[in-house]
Amino acid sequence: MIKNKFFKRLIEKGVEAMLTLSGAVTSIIILFMCIFLFVEGFGLFKSSTVEEGYSIYVNSENPVSELSPQELKQIFDSEVTNWKEFGGKDQAIRVYRFDEIFKTYPEEEMGEDFSILPIVLGDVVRENEGIVAFLPTDFAPEANNGIKMIPADQISFSDFFLGEEWLPTATPSPLFGLMPLLLGTLLVSLLAISIALPLGLGVAIYLSELADERTRRFMKPVIELLAGIPSVVYGFFGLVVLAPIIQKTFNLPVGETALTGGVILAIMALPTIISIAEDAMRNTPREMREASLALGATKWQTIYKVIIPYSKSGISAAVVLGIGRAIGETMAVLMVTGNGAMIPGSVFDSVRTIPATIAAELGEAPFSGPHYQSLFLLGCVLFVITMVISVASEVISKKQNYKH
Amino acid sequence: MKKTMLVIISMLSLTLALNAQKIKGSDTVLPLSQKEAESYMKANPSGRVTVTGGGSGVGISALVDGTADIAQSSRRIKFMEKHKIKESGKTLREVIVAYDALAIVIHPSNPISNMTREQLEDIFTGKITNWKQVGGSDLKIVAYSRETSSGTYEFFKKSVLKDKNYVTGIMSLPATGAIIQSIGQTKGAIGYVGVAYLNPSVKPVSVSYDAGKTFIAPTIENARNKTYPVVRPLYYYYTKSDAKIKKYIDFVLSPAGQKLVAEMGYVKAN
Numbered sequence: 001m002i003k004n005k006f007f008k009r010l011i012e013k014g015v016e017a018m019l020t021l022s023g024a025v026t027s028i029i030i031l032f033m034c035i036f037l038f039v040e041g042f043g044l045f046k047s048s049t050v051e052e053g054y055s056i057y058v059n060s061e062n063p064v065s066e067l068s069p070q071e072l073k074q075i076f077d078s079e080v081t082n083w084k085e086f087g088g089k090d091q092a093i094r095v096y097r098f099d100e101i102f103k104t105y106p107e108e109e110m111g112e113d114f115s116i117l118p119i120v121l122g123d124v125v126r127e128n129e130g131i132v133a134f135l136p137t138d139f140a141p142e143a144n145n146g147i148k149m150i151p152a153d154q155i156s157f158s159d160f161f162l163g164e165e166w167l168p169t170a171t172p173s174p175l176f177g178l179m180p181l182l183l184g185t186l187l188v189s190l191l192a193i194s195i196a197l198p199l200g201l202g203v204a205i206y207l208s209e210l211a212d213e214r215t216r217r218f219m220k221p222v223i224e225l226l227a228g229i230p231s232v233v234y235g236f237f238g239l240v241v242l243a244p245i246i247q248k249t250f251n252l253p254v255g256e257t258a259l260t261g262g263v264i265l266a267i268m269a270l271p272t273i274i275s276i277a278e279d280a281m282r283n284t285p286r287e288m289r290e291a292s293l294a295l296g297a298t299k300w301q302t303i304y305k306v307i308i309p310y311s312k313s314g315i316s317a318a319v320v321l322g323i324g325r326a327i328g329e330t331m332a333v334l335m336v337t338g339n340g341a342m343i344p345g346s347v348f349d350s351v352r353t354i355p356a357t358i359a360a361e362l363g364e365a366p367f368s369g370p371h372y373q374s375l376f377l378l379g380c381v382l383f384v385i386t387m388v389i390s391v392a393s394e395v396i397s398k399k400q401n402y403k404h
Numbered sequence: 405m406k407k408t409m410l411v412i413i414s415m416l417s418l419t420l421a422l423n424a425q426k427i428k429g430s431d432t433v434l435p436l437s438q439k440e441a442e443s444y445m446k447a448n449p450s451g452r453v454t455v456t457g458g459g460s461g462v463g464i465s466a467l468v469d470g471t472a473d474i475a476q477s478s479r480r481i482k483f484m485e486k487h488k489i490k491e492s493g494k495t496l497r498e499v500i501v502a503y504d505a506l507a508i509v510i511h512p513s514n515p516i517s518n519m520t521r522e523q524l525e526d527i528f529t530g531k532i533t534n535w536k537q538v539g540g541s542d543l544k545i546v547a548y549s550r551e552t553s554s555g556t557y558e559f560f561k562k563s564v565l566k567d568k569n570y571v572t573g574i575m576s577l578p579a580t581g582a583i584i585q586s587i588g589q590t591k592g593a594i595g596y597v598g599v600a601y602l603n604p605s606v607k608p609v610s611v612s613y614d615a616g617k618t619f620i621a622p623t624i625e626n627a628r629n630k631t632y633p634v635v636r637p638l639y640y641y642y643t644k645s646d647a648k649i650k651k652y653i654d655f656v657l658s659p660a661g662q663k664l665v666a667e668m669g670y671v672k673a674n
Contacts, residue, residue: 053484077529077568097567098483114487136484169552170569180573239582244589253544253592256575334578339551342573350575360551360578366461 034383041377044160047370050152050173054098055140057125057133060148064088067132067150069159069173075132076172083130096124096133114139122147134172155370160377166341166352168361168371176374178381180341184258184351185327185382187344188337191262192269192326197319199266200273204318207274208281209303220275227271235335238264243336250348256338258351264332269322276321280314281307320393324386330355354378424452425652429463429476432555432598433638436502437476439664444655453652460555461485467641468492473649475641478504478555494643501656503671505599506560506634507622509584509606511591516540518619520612521633524564527594530571535592548583548595549576556580559636560596596634599624600669627671638670 049069050056056072058064064086067075074080075093084090101121110117122141125133132150135141143149155176163177203223207216242263243255250259284307292302308315338350339360358375365371427437434457441453455476463475464485481496489496508524510516516538526532528547535543549570550557561567577583580597587593588605599622602608610619613633626632640656642649655661662672 073569138484138487165572167569167572169558171567239585243586247590254546254575254586254590256586335582338575339577340573340575350573352576360576 037376037379040373041380044370044373044377045155047155048152049155051171052369053136054134054172055137056150056172057135058148058150059125059129059131060146061129062088069175072173073170073175091130094128094131096131098135164343168374174370180343181352181354181357183343185353187258187351188261188265188333188353189323189326191259191347192265193323195262195266196269196273196322200270201277203274204277204281205303208278223271223274231329231331234264234268235332238332238336252348256336256350257348258337258344259347261333261337264336265326265329268329268332269325272325273318273322276318277315280311284310316393316396320389323389327385328355330359334359354382424454425648426472427453427455427474427476428458428466428472430460430478430555431457432478433476436668436670439668440656440661443664444652464641467643473642477639477641479558481641497642499640499653500637500673501640502638502665502673503627503635504638505622505627505632505671506596507599507602507608508596508611509587509608510594511587512607513591514540516609518610520616521564525566528565528570529568543592546590546593547574548586548593549574551576551578563634624671
């Protein structure tokens with residue numbers, strides 16, 4: 001008997017310890033993930049604006065001694081072709097990429113370990129006054145007599161947070177501008193929630209207050225089934241069915257727009273919003289309903305004045321979960337918004353969202369390179385956004401409880 | 405039952421990992437390598453080949469640190485990568501296993517059928533935005549590109565855009581299938597896909613690389629006789645002169661292996 005009791009206590013203790021442990025382990029894992037995310041992400045600000053292992057060289061006759069990433073992009077895309085636009089002489093810019101050396105000198109003539117390469121490259125830079133050369137640092141000529149190196153800065157906070165161009169694989173100078181991605185994400189989520197919220201609340205009110213028992217028993221599982229459909233399937237549906245419809249209705253050149261993404265996300269967020277809001281409304285005590293009706297209020301007045309105010313915190317939880325789903329959703333958005341990384345001017349523009357960017361690019365971003373780190377930093381931004389939203393909702397629902 | 409299965413599978417994979425020729429790299433070459441490996445193993449039951457993707461760059465760096473025996477690549481090895489392999493004391497061997505031709509495709513209702521490389525460059529870098537600027541109807545051009553991680557994206561940038569960057573905000577889709585789908589339903593669309601993927605829902609255009617003198621249609625025949633310009637070789641890179649590796653590569657280059665290349669919609673290497 002005593003032994004049995006002892007055994008029972010032991011099991012109880014064991015279970016208790018396991019529960020505590022699992023709680024602790026979960027918290028530690030979450031903490032580690034956050035630290036990892038932020039450490040990787042902020043590594044971006046230590047990397048150079050020019051592609052790793054490469055430097056930019058000009059002729060020393062050239063008065064220009066600094067070039068920003070944007071200016072480099074303009075030069076190498078031939079958008080700017082004269083040095084005077086960057087404060088230099090009135091002279092044509094000659095863009096020189098490293099590979100060009102092998103057009104004039106075959107690889108075999110470079111000697112053992114390519115020892116002649118820096119000398120040949122040096123001659124090229126020295127002879128062309130208007131040259132800007134993009135060369136690997138290992139084989140670069142020494143920066144003296146006739147050759148000048150353009151120093152590369154580190155990527156700054158404003159380059160990332162205020163940058164308006166996302167060109168992570170551009171050479172010589174990749175551009176990591178958050179703005180188009182952030183605005184794209186916010187636009188799509190805002191569209192989604194402004195479609196899903198009224199619709200979802202409507203359905204929730206109908207299901208909890210107006211529908212008869214049979215309809216409700218049929219509708220609720222069907223709606224919850226919607227939540228179980230994989231997001232790729234939604235994306236496929238959006239691309240094949242919804243995009244052409246939107247293109248025809250609004251007479252647009254292209255159907256993959258922010259609006260298409262918003263509508264798909266709204267459909268995906270609906271089941272969450274409906275079932276949480278409906279549960280909250282059905283939890284309104286019977287006495288409150290009956291009191292309201294007994295005072296002569298109509299059904300609508302009861303819904304409007306009693307049930308919705310009572311279930312406000314549940315509704316706000318539904319909204320937050322809906323927004324959370326919309327902001328973090330990846331696959332469906334990747335397929336339907338067209339992924340054009342530009343600041344959206346209207347809901348009919350193509351947008352590229354943060355999760356879609358991470359999903360599409362992480363696969364082949366070189367490990368621990370600036371591109372890889374910039375994607376982690378995008379993850380940090382996403383994390384901060386969702387945290388702000390959930391804290392805000394917590395505050396809102398607390399405030400409402402005080403009133404009642 | 406499940407346990408025995410698990411044990412068998414893990415033992416199998418262990419033995420596989422021990423003697424297998426590991427091929428790693430480009431996702432473009434991946435389906436071809438898989439097919440080749442499959443029929444190679446059917447013909448040589450003792451030979452083992454495992455194939456994984458991850459991208460051309462990933463494959464080549466695996467070759468450098470010795471975790472792969474063959475790197476499959478949809479682009480030529482870069483100078484710096486070659487330099488790294490040389491520094492690690494290995495000799496690089498290169499073999500072209502097939503060619504892949506890229507077709508420029510538009511919506512079937514678009515009257516345009518010929519384009520020059522310069523026009524394509526201007527469209528994809530954003531200088532031309534309306535079809536009437538290249539002799540078509542008054543319609544906005546919607547250019548589609550692959551994602552930045554794709555080897556196809558890099559090749560198109562090098563060959564057609566002459567290393568200039570794509571226009572900011574170009575539509576980019578994660579897969580060739582999605583590009584075909586979108587172009588088929590967008591009137592002003594233009595994009596690029598492998599010739600193997602062409603189907604009647606999109607219209608291929610003939611391309612000129614000599615400023616409009618001759619326009620060549622993107623067909624397997626034109627790619628084979630080297631008249632079509634937008635063609636890239638698909639490579640195998642390896643460092644060891646191992647008999648097993650040689651046997652596999654000989655198989656790929658043999659008539660039987662090259663027949664598979666043609667079946668997959670690529671162009672034979674020889």
